[in-house]
Amino acid sequence: MSELRRWSEDGATPSELALLQASRRERPPSSARARTLGALGVGFGALASMTTAAGTAGGAAVLTKVVGVTLLLGGATVGGIVWQSRVHSPNVAETTGPHRPQAAVAAGTSASFAQRTVPPPGATMEIETSTPKTAARGPKSAPPRMAVGTLSIEVAALERVRDALAARDFDVALGALDRYQARFLAGDLAPEATVLRVEALLGRGDRALAAATANDFTAKHPESPYASRMQRLVRDEQNH
Amino acid sequence: MIPELATRPIVSSSDRDREQRLHSMVSDHFDAVWRGLRRLGVPAAHVDDAAQQVFLVASRRLDTIKSGYERRYLLGIALRIASEARRALRRRNEVPIDETIGLSASEGSRQPDQALDDKRMRALLSSILDGMPDELREAFVLFELEQFTGPEVAEMLGVPLGTVSSRVRRAREAVRRALAERPGER
Numbered sequence: 001m002s003e004l005r006r007w008s009e010d011g012a013t014p015s016e017l018a019l020l021q022a023s024r025r026e027r028p029p030s031s032a033r034a035r036t037l038g039a040l041g042v043g044f045g046a047l048a049s050m051t052t053a054a055g056t057a058g059g060a061a062v063l064t065k066v067v068g069v070t071l072l073l074g075g076a077t078v079g080g081i082v083w084q085s086r087v088h089s090p091n092v093a094e095t096t097g098p099h100r101p102q103a104a105v106a107a108g109t110s111a112s113f114a115q116r117t118v119p120p121p122g123a124t125m126e127i128e129t130s131t132p133k134t135a136a137r138g139p140k141s142a143p144p145r146m147a148v149g150t151l152s153i154e155v156a157a158l159e160r161v162r163d164a165l166a167a168r169d170f171d172v173a174l175g176a177l178d179r180y181q182a183r184f185l186a187g188d189l190a191p192e193a194t195v196l197r198v199e200a201l202l203g204r205g206d207r208a209l210a211a212a213t214a215n216d217f218t219a220k221h222p223e224s225p226y227a228s229r230m231q232r233l234v235r236d237e238q239n240h
Numbered sequence: 241m242i243p244e245l246a247t248r249p250i251v252s253s254s255d256r257d258r259e260q261r262l263h264s265m266v267s268d269h270f271d272a273v274w275r276g277l278r279r280l281g282v283p284a285a286h287v288d289d290a291a292q293q294v295f296l297v298a299s300r301r302l303d304t305i306k307s308g309y310e311r312r313y314l315l316g317i318a319l320r321i322a323s324e325a326r327r328a329l330r331r332r333n334e335v336p337i338d339e340t341i342g343l344s345a346s347e348g349s350r351q352p353d354q355a356l357d358d359k360r361m362r363a364l365l366s367s368i369l370d371g372m373p374d375e376l377r378e379a380f381v382l383f384e385l386e387q388f389t390g391p392e393v394a395e396m397l398g399v400p401l402g403t404v405s406s407r408v409r410r411a412r413e414a415v416r417r418a419l420a421e422r423p424g425e426r
Contacts, residue, residue, distance in 0.1 A: 004383070004390045004405040006411055015419055016412075022361035023385050028274035033289040037266055039292050040299055042259040188300045224303055225254055 154180070154189045161196050170204040191217075191226040198230045202237045210234055248389050261298055269311050270295075272386060279369060279381045280322035283329070290325060294318050315386060316396050319352040319378060326374065372411060379404050380411035 008017055077108070157180045164173035177197050187193065194217050201210035214230035221227050274291045282290045294317045298305065305313045369377050376396075382393045383404065393408075396400045 004401075004408060006387075007384050012412075013416075013419075016415060017364050018357075019361050019415065019419070020384055022358040023275070023279060023365055024387075025358055026278070026362060028272055028288070028291070032274060032291060033266060033270045035288065036270060036295050037263065038293045040262050040266065040295055042262040042266070188297050191300070203338050223301075225258075 154187050170200045173200040265310050269314050273314050273318050276318045282322050282325045289319050307387050376407050376411040379407035383408050
C-alpha cells in the first residue's frame with residue numbers, strides 16, 4: 001500500500017479542504033479552559049511559580065501571560081463557587097471540612113479535585129450507579145444528563161471510603177475498598193485507593209499489613225508521589 | 241489512629257512541578273482536546289465536561305506521561321471518553337445536536353461571513369462524521385484534522401499502519417460521497 005499522505009496533498013477538492021480547515025480553526029470558549037484549570041486545582045500554585053520564573057527571566061511576555069491567565073482564573077474561581085453552591089451532596093462539604101482525611105489532599109491533585117469539577121452552565125455530570133442521593137437532589141429543571149465515564153463512579157466509591165475513615169469505621173472502609181478494587185481492577189484512582197487502604201489498615205492497628213501494602217506499591221511505582229506518601233504514613237505511625 | 245492526618249499540609253516541590261506541568265498541558269493542548277472531542281462525537285453541551293475529564297484522568301497518570309508525548313496521550317484519553325459518550329447517546333437513542341448557530345467570542349473576532357461559513361462547514365462535517373463507522377471516524381479525525389502522523393495514529397488506535405491508511409482513505413471517500421450528495425456543495 002502506498003504511503004499515507006495528508007488529504008490536502010493527495011487530491012482533496014476545495015470543498016473538502018474548506019471542511020478540514022473550518023474544523024482546525026475551531027477554538028473552545030476561553031471559559032472552558034479556565035474551568036478545567038479550576039477543576040484541576042492548578043491555577044494559583046502554578047501561577048505563583050510562573051510569576052517567579054517571570055521575575056528571574058524579566059520577560060514581559062511571560063508576565064502578560066500570567067496576567068491574562070489570572071483574569072481567566074478569576075472567572076474560573078467564581079464559576080467554581082457557583083458550582084459548589086449548586087452541589088447538594090453532603091460528601092462534598094465533608095471532604096472540604098476539617099475532618100477530611102489527609103490522603104484526600106495529598107499531592108494537590110488527588111481524587112478530591114474531581115469534586116471540584118465545574119460544568120458549564122446548563123450541563124450536568126451524571127454518576128450512573130450508587131449515588132442516588134446526589135442524582136435525586138439535582139435541580140428539577142436540569143437538562144438531559146449524559147454519562148461521562150467511570151471516573152465519576154470511582155470518585156463516588158472512594159468518597160464512601162473517606163466517609164468511613166472520617167467516622168473511624170475502618171472495617172467499613174476496608175470493605176468499601178475491597179468492593180472498589182474488585183470493580184476497578186486498574187482504576188484511574190487506584191493509587192488513591194491504595195493510600196486509603198494504608199490509612200484504614202493503620203487506623204485499625206494493622207501496621208504490618210499497612211507496611212506490606214505500602215512496600216508493594218513502592219516496589220511497583222518507586223517514583224510515584226503516592227509511594228512516598230504511603231511510606232510517610234507508615235513511618236509516622238511507627239514513630240507515633 | 242493517626243491524629244495528624246487531618247492537619248498536616250502536603251506541599252512539596254514535586255507538587256509544584258506537577259501543578260506546573262498540568263498547567264502547561266492545559267495551556268498547550270486544551271484546544272486540541274476540546275476540538276478532538278467535538279469531532280469524535282461528544283455533543284456540544286457536554287464537550288466542556290468531557291475535556292475536563294480528559295485532563296482529570298491525565299492528572300492521575302501524570303507520572304507515566306513521557307515529556308513530549310502529552311498531546312498524543314491526551315487525545316488517546318479523549319478517544320476513550322468520546323467512545324463512551326457515543327455509546328451513551330446510542331443507548332438513549334439520542335441524536336447529537338449539531339453546532340449552535342451563535343458564534344463564540346473567538347469566531348466573532350474574525351470576519352462574520354467567514355465565521356458563519358466555518359460554523360456551517362463544521363456542522364456539515366459533524367453530520368458526515370456522525371454517519372461514519374467509529375473506526376473510520378477516529379482515524380480520520382486523528383490523521384486529517386488533528387494532524388497526527390500515520391504511525392502515531394496506529395499506536396493510538398492499537399492497529400497496524402496499513403489499517404490506519406485503509407480507514408483514512410475510506411473515511412475520505414465517505415466525506416466525498418456525502419459532499420457530492422449535497423446539492424450545491426460541489
